[in-house]
Amino acid sequence: MISTQPSDLGGCGLSVEVAHEFRGHSIVTRYCHLETLAVQPGQQLSGGETLGTLGSSGISTGPHLHFELMVDGTHIDPQDWLGNNTKGWL
Secondary structure (H helix, E strand, O other): OOOOOOOOOOOOEEEEEEEEEOEEEEEEEEEEEEEEEEEOOOOOOOOOOOOOOOOHHHOOOEEEEEEEEOHHHHHHHHOHOOOOOOOOOO
């Protein structure tokens, strides 16, 4: 579910936060520096839906996706959680 209004989170620019539940864990994924949004706050999502388009909003030196992962409220290195199995996720 989309859990927050689009906002500028400390230079994050146009961003989307998605709340997930996975194996008893509360997961939040954050996608920053977007150019446009394709979702609305409170919207229920299915896998594979487009959240927005890549951009350079906020404090950014060029188009890219800033991806954050929080597990049970703690920031986690996404590589540690997702491993090398990200094909189709991002």
